[in-house]
């Protein structure tokens with residue numbers, strides 16, 4: 090089936106070449122980092138995880154979000170999603186590949202990564218995270234491929250594959266739950282130490298994943314003559330709306346607990362993220378614009394998706410889902426991880442600024458993900474077109 | 479190979495049990511990787527089982543005594559009388575353990591250092607501190623917690639708890655994920671962001687202790703390398719006869735450290751987190 094990825098119009102190749110350029114630059118930057126060490130990043134003793142792990146966290150959500158298309162179709166037999174479940178599965182593959190790349194980019198000793206398997210440690214959440222992420226990646230490759238192959242031959246997919254499809258649903262939930270547990274079980278990191286982290290992760294994932302699929306779907310309609318279908322589109326919008334609103338609700342609960350209880354530990358990070366934290370006569374606020382960006386983008390995205398006039402207009406709909414996706418990225422892909430390190434365990438404030446090298450590696454991983462996504466979607470859509478003709 | 483496989487099956491079995499909700503197993507799993515001997519010792523002590531532990535855990539007091547548990551008492555008052563002593567301790571530790579002195583602040587590595595009272599003890603009142611605490615700083619280092627979150631978080635057992643209570647590291651196994659740094663509530667851990675040799679004078683290093691490679695985490699090891707040679711920790715040695723630092727077995731009722739703990743009011747850092755630090759402070 091891969092031959093389908095080798096045929097495409099000029100735009101297709103230009104787009105891939107564009108992504109490829111950034112991938113090449115990022116590869117060079119990674120070689121630099123590999124040779125020198127992570128000292129080439131902006132991370133420090135106090136902010137010991139940076140862009141890499143925060144992107145990883147966000148992308149686990151994007152991968153899990155695909156399940157919002159798989160579940161209605163396979164569990165509730167919601168036929169309108171029939172054509173697009175494959176988009177959810179392929180998105181998960183691309184997102185998980187990015188996750189694994191970000192983990193490797195973040196390791197101080199990447200060649201030893203397999204130690205996690207050689208010395209299995211069930212009390213470490215990272216051990217479990219690796220198992221569920223790789224498991225989910227495997228399931229999506231398997232299910233996506235088998236089902237697409239069957240579709241191409243215009244036969245029913247084999248029965249046994251449904252077992253794996255059903256297993257993949259709880260797996261999707263588990264990847265983001267376990268990723269939340271990386272954070273929410275650490276004593277002394279008050280911002281992360283909250284039972285609502287896992288549900289909030291899931292809510293934002295179920296908005297961000299489908300928002301990206303909707304956005305890509307709208308683009309595909311223009312460039313690849315592939316229509317998601319009106320009914321499916323409306324349903325995805327509903328899912329995004331509910332998930333984005335629940336995420337906002339959970340965040341407000343965090344605010345309530347922090348500010349009403351007035352316990353400094355519960356308040357400091359929120360203060361740092363949204364208003365700036367004063368410490369020793371200096372106000373630290375380098376993330377404040379991002380977090381307000383999140384608030385504004387999510388609020389306007391929700392509005393655009395909720396108002397009937399804008400929802401029915403593809404352009405506004407696209408802008409709305411892009412706003413939600415980008416807004417949630419600011420929240421989870423920037424604020425959540427970086428904010429958790431402020432203040433430090435010794436009540437100091439150290440702000441993190443990524444370096445150019447680090448940013449280029451990050452961009453390159455994103456480009457790799459979109460490269461994989463483009464190729465996979467090209468294959469899926471070519472198969473669709475083949476069946477139609 | 480076969481042994482590995484068996485080990486894996488065992489762990490898989492335990493995890494399944496945990497999944498089935500056997501709270502005792504979960505409890506055992508999350509308390510970290512106790513060496514088997516210590517675990518067995520815990521199990522055979524009747525009446526001092528999980529219940530007692532749970533009831534005291536919240537107050538951050540000691541766990542059930544079993545075997546050796548090394549600890550330290552730092553007398554902040556004595557350091558205040560002689561401010562040069564703290565610097566001597568830091569210097570002793572860092573030169574014995576080849577801790578690099580790097581120019582970039584972001585890449586800094588430290589095993590023992592000075593910090594303000596409010597930084598070391600954020601949960602204690604520091605509104606109108608007495609003059610001593612206002613003016614002077616406190617020496618801090620890894621607490622060698624009896625219930626160490628860093629050990630719980632480490633995915634490779636590169637950070638582990640010895641049966642003498644020391645939380646030690648295997649630099650050759652560490653993958654540099656820095657999960658332990660996020661997990662430690664005391665900021666006790668440093669990461670080698672670059673080759674530590676950039677900050678070492680290779681002609682002056684201590685050849686008896688390894689230098690680290692870049693990409694791994696390190697921290698105070700309670701001088702686990704010196705103890706078998708009958709030496710005191712380097713920092714303790716640097717305090718001379720002042721008794722500003724006392725090191726010893728917390729589980730031995732006749733040890734000097736127990737005497738000091740009996741005679742003085744001591745505090746631990748962040749006891750509410752249940753990590754059960756083995757380092758105590760007299761302020």
Ligand code: SF4
Pocket residue numbers: 619620621622623626627628629645661662663664665666667697753
């Ligand atoms: S102080 Fe930190 S590094 Fe040391 S044992 Fe406790 S949790 Fe681990």
Ligand code: SF4
Pocket residue numbers: 631632633634635636637651652653654655656657658659694695
């Ligand atoms: S950085 Fe090393 S010691 Fe720390 S958690 Fe990762 S593998 Fe374990």
Ligand code: SF4
Pocket residue numbers: 570571572575589590619697698699700701711712713714
């Ligand atoms: S006990 Fe040893 S390793 Fe720890 S601070 Fe003192 S000298 Fe350094």
